Amino acid sequence: MDEQQKSNEVVVRRRVLIGILVAAVLAVGIWAVWSGRPGAAPASPSPSSAQVPDAGGQTSTPAASSDAVPPANDPAGRPAVDPVAPSASPVAGVLPEMPAVGLDSDSELPGRLTVSLEKIEKVQGEARLPGEVAGEALRLTVLIHNEGSESAALDAVVVNGYYGEALTPLETLTAPGGSPFSGSLAPDGESRGVYLFRLYPEASSDVTVAVDTGQGRPAAVFRGDAR
Numbered sequence: 001m002d003e004q005q006k007s008n009e010v011v012v013r014r015r016v017l018i019g020i021l022v023a024a025v026l027a028v029g030i031w032a033v034w035s036g037r038p039g040a041a042p043a044s045p046s047p048s049s050a051q052v053p054d055a056g057g058q059t060s061t062p063a064a065s066s067d068a069v070p071p072a073n074d075p076a077g078r079p080a081v082d083p084v085a086p087s088a089s090p091v092a093g094v095l096p097e098m099p100a101v102g103l104d105s106d107s108e109l110p111g112r113l114t115v116s117l118e119k120i121e122k123v124q125g126e127a128r129l130p131g132e133v134a135g136e137a138l139r140l141t142v143l144i145h146n147e148g149s150e151s152a153a154l155d156a157v158v159v160n161g162y163y164g165e166a167l168t169p170l171e172t173l174t175a176p177g178g179s180p181f182s183g184s185l186a187p188d189g190e191s192r193g194v195y196l197f198r199l200y201p202e203a204s205s206d207v208t209v210a211v212d213t214g215q216g217r218p219a220a221v222f223r224g225d226a227r
Contacts, residue, residue, distance in 0.1 A: 096218040097210065107211075107220035112148035115211050115220035117141070118192065125196055126175040137173050138199040138226055142211055144181070145190040156214030157181040159195045163203035170197035170207075199226070 098107050106116045118141045125137030142159055146152050157180070161170035173196040181193040199207075207226040212219040 097221050098218045100221040100223045103222050103224035109217050109220060113152060113213060114145040116143045117222055118143040125173040125198055128175045132173050133198055136199050138197045140195050142193045146185045146187055149187050152185045154181040154183055154185055154191060158212045160210045161197035162208040164206050167208060173198055
């Protein structure tokens with residue numbers, strides 16, 4: 001074999017080797033691109049969601065771990081809290097309350113305040129505000145007497161009406177003659193507020209009235225037949 005033939009064989013071998021290397025590099029690149037595509041390979045199930053066969057051959061999902069991370073704070077920085085279940089009774093649980101008395105009795109509160117229903121009337125209620133329904137109504141004149149030595153604020157007084165054993169709330173009205181408490185009550189003074197509640201026939205035989213005078217005092221509660 002002369003020198004020219006040897007030189008040609010070397011060149012051919014080099015070209016074959018370079019071709020093999022180029023093909024290998026291209027194959028590796030294509031595999032890397034393919035494997036990096038989203039969804040190219042199915043994700044393995046997490047331990048918490050893996051299904052475990054039971055004795056009968058059925059599969060079930062184990063319960064979540066009790067070591068779950070608690071909810072994070074909200075964007076305002078307040079810690080997340082679980083919602084509080086509402087009270088079963090619309091009266092009980094909101095504030096302490098005095099024992100219920102009859103509709104025509106007095107309820108004596110701490111601080112020497114005495115609350116009573118001075119007048120109970122049946123009137124034709126008028127719908128003046130959105131959501132009000134005209135019809136037969138119970139109009140209550142609530143009297144508060146301050147026998148203490150300090151003035152009592154009346155702006156926070158709230159009067160609510162209910163009926164039946166379940167203490168279902170009565171709908172409120174503002175007319176005719178509604179006049180809620182306001183201002184303050186001086187020692188040895190008295191003040192009146194007028195409140196109206198829509199009264200259906202089935203509700204009048206068992207009515208409960210709760211008068212909350214505020215300032216942490218127990219609510220005065222009256223219950224009886226308003227027919």
